[in-house]
Amino acid sequence: xxxxxxxxxxxxxxxxxxxxxxxxxxxxxxxxxxxxxxxxxxxxxxxxxxxxxxxxxxxxxxxxxxxxxxxxxxxxxxxxxxxxxxxxxxxxxxxxxxxxxxxxxxxxxxxxxxxxxxxxxxxxxxxxxxxxxxxxxxxxxxxxxxxxxxxxxxxxxxxxxxxxxxxx
Amino acid sequence: xxxxxxxxxxxxxxxxxxxxxxxxxxxxxxxxxxxxxxxxxxxxxxxxxxxxxxxxxxxxxxxxxxxxxxxxxxxxxxxxxxxxxxxxxxxxxxxxxxxxxxxxxxxxxxxxxxxxxxxxxxxxxxxxxxxxxxxxxxxxxxxxxxxxxxxxxxxxxxxxxxxxxxxxxxxxxxxxxxxxxxxxxxxxxxxxxxxxxxxxxxxxxxxxxxxxxxxxxxxxxxxxxxxxxxxxxxxxxxxxxxxxxxxxxxxxxxxxxxxxxxxxxxxxxxxxxxxxxxxxxxxxxxxxxxxxxxxxxxxxxxxxxxxxxxxxxxxxxxxxxxxxxxxxxxxxxxxxxxxxxxxxxxxxxxxxxxxxxxxxxxxxxxxxxxxxxxxxxxxxxxxxxxxxxxxxxxxxxxxxxxx
Numbered sequence: 214x215x216x217x218x219x220x221x222x223x224x225x226x227x228x229x230x231x232x233x234x235x236x237x238x239x240x241x242x243x244x245x246x247x248x249x250x251x252x253x254x255x256x257x258x259x260x261x262x263x264x265x266x267x268x269x270x271x272x273x274x275x276x277x278x279x280x281x282x283x284x285x286x287x288x289x290x291x292x293x294x295x296x297x298x299x300x301x302x303x304x305x306x307x308x309x310x311x312x313x314x315x316x317x318x319x320x321x322x323x324x325x326x327x328x329x330x331x332x333x334x335x336x337x338x339x340x341x342x343x344x345x346x347x348x349x350x351x352x353x354x355x356x357x358x359x360x361x362x363x364x365x366x367x368x369x370x371x372x373x374x375x376x377x378x379x380x381x
Numbered sequence: 382x383x384x385x386x387x388x389x390x391x392x393x394x395x396x397x398x399x400x401x402x403x404x405x406x407x408x409x410x411x412x413x414x415x416x417x418x419x420x421x422x423x424x425x426x427x428x429x430x431x432x433x434x435x436x437x438x439x440x441x442x443x444x445x446x447x448x449x450x451x452x453x454x455x456x457x458x459x460x461x462x463x464x465x466x467x468x469x470x471x472x473x474x475x476x477x478x479x480x481x482x483x484x485x486x487x488x489x490x491x492x493x494x495x496x497x498x499x500x501x502x503x504x505x506x507x508x509x510x511x512x513x514x515x516x517x518x519x520x521x522x523x524x525x526x527x528x529x530x531x532x533x534x535x536x537x538x539x540x541x542x543x544x545x546x547x548x549x550x551x552x553x554x555x556x557x558x559x560x561x562x563x564x565x566x567x568x569x570x571x572x573x574x575x576x577x578x579x580x581x582x583x584x585x586x587x588x589x590x591x592x593x594x595x596x597x598x599x600x601x602x603x604x605x606x607x608x609x610x611x612x613x614x615x616x617x618x619x620x621x622x623x624x625x626x627x628x629x630x631x632x633x634x635x636x637x638x639x640x641x642x643x644x645x646x647x648x649x650x651x652x653x654x655x656x657x658x659x660x661x662x663x664x665x666x667x668x669x670x671x672x673x674x675x676x677x678x679x680x681x682x683x684x685x686x687x688x689x690x691x692x693x694x695x696x697x698x699x700x701x702x703x704x705x706x707x708x709x710x711x712x713x714x715x716x717x718x719x720x721x722x723x724x725x726x727x728x729x730x731x732x733x734x735x736x737x738x739x740x741x742x743x744x745x746x747x748x749x750x751x752x753x754x755x756x757x758x759x760x761x762x763x764x765x766x767x768x769x770x771x772x773x774x775x776x777x778x779x780x781x782x783x784x
Contacts, residue, residue, distance in 0.1 A: 297624060
């Protein structure tokens with residue numbers, strides 16, 4: 214099953230465009246794809262390879278990571294509900310172009326997960342129906358899960374507008 | 382937290398009401414807010430507004446080491462903290478490539494299932510409470526009390542257990558714990574039967590939940606639902622069977638599924654899952670292997686016993702090596718995703734390690750967050766009074782929702 218998916222990917226996208234790796238300890242199978250083609254890969258994996266469940270969307274900021282070449286790594290965890298097969302699709306993004314095509318047309322479940330990634334990292338998802346902040350207030354400036362954002366914040370708490378009973 | 386979505390035009394808005402539900406409302410049970418567009422009693426549009434409890438758990442995860450962070454996971458899904466502890470250290474051990482001893486696996490399995498029972502008891506009890514059946518809630522909570530006592534015997538804490546450690550557990554299980562779990566296994570089916578008799582054919586409860594908030598199988602998969610919610614809609618995915626972790630491969634149990642996908646069947650799936658969990662607990666308890674509960678001291682992963690620290694030089698050295706900040710344990714420079722079947726659904730952690738004993742990134746895949754995204758669709762076209770039924774059946778825990 215596992216090799217089948219890889220063979221299909223080779224047939225569709227060629228062998229050089231993407232890289233495959235496997236984590237020995239966890240058995241996680243991962244592919245790294247070019248950012249501009251992410252949506253095409255995801256669509257192919259969903260439609261042709263049976264990865265019908267989007268488990269998770271997340272992002273990693275590699276700013277302080279020793280030896281890292283790229284700033285952001287976007288992670289899509291996929292699973293096949295029939296065979297139980299899993300695959301992690303990653304792509305790398307660099308400033309100033311932090312835009313990828315959204316996966317919401319493929320999985321509606323991506324809606325809130327991508328909003329959270331936007332909220333925390335400032336990655337833009339093109340074609341997302343409702344790309345707003347989700348956990349933080351709209352007026353929040355900055356992206357707190359980036360590595361250049363301090364643990365204790367930048368004083369937002371003190372500058373937060375206070376609404377008194379008279380003003381409201 | 383985000384602004385309200387404005388309806389299309391003022392003319393259409395004329396006969397509609399905007400109703401604010403929460404964030405402080407007894408029926409939300411937790412801190413979440415809904416902005417409802419209603420026409421008469423019918424909900425036309427629901428806009429969830431979350432983030433009131435956001436406390437940056439993932440950011441904290443980048444500053445605490447793998448053992449310290451377990452205290453934060455307690456506070457995620459606080460109605461089954463044991464399951465979160467196990468999920469966190471399952472992910473860490475997967476990253477480090479540690480195989481825990483068999484006894485540890487069995488104890489963790491028992492605890493994960495006890496946590497599932499306690500989670501489902503509260504979820505079903507609260508769902509019944511919100512739909513007008515108060516007695517069932519008391520029966521359920523009384524059993525949760527028994528489970529709290531079991532956790533207290535084991536680790537001294539009733540609520541914020543923080544029981545797991547990298548490569549083992551805080552303490553080994555004692556004979557008293559085994560005795561208490563045996564008593565629970567013996568008494569629980571009777572209470573379970575009583576709760577079933579109170580609710581399964583209770584006309585008010587059934588009419589308020591049957592056919593409400595129907596989630597189809599396609600929608601469940603497309604919207605990333607997992608756990609009892611997906612299984613009530615006919616998705617037969619259960620990580621305990623599909624990717625047997627801990628001791629689940631050795632034990633005999635069934636996966637409970639339904640095809641209806643409404644609030645009532647989500648309740649039924651949870652009810653039956655409790656009995657399956659009880660089967661797992663009983664088997665694991667009666668086959669509990671002897672032997673060490675932690676990985677060997679020589680692995681330099683876990684703090685040795687106090688008697689060994691005080692009486693042997695190896696124990697003393699190991700203790701210092703583990704607690705010293707510039708030693709600790711070495712993690713591979715890699716990243717991995719590992720998940721367990723938590724009571725609420727797939728609870729996974731995506732860990733990135735830069736080689737130190739502190740995670741570079743500790744992403745949690747929270748089932749509540751993903752399930753709450755389903756809510757606007759499930760409630761559309763239903764009555765205002767159905768909101769609490771649907772919320773109760775989704776088992777939204779705001780601390781896990783917002784982290």
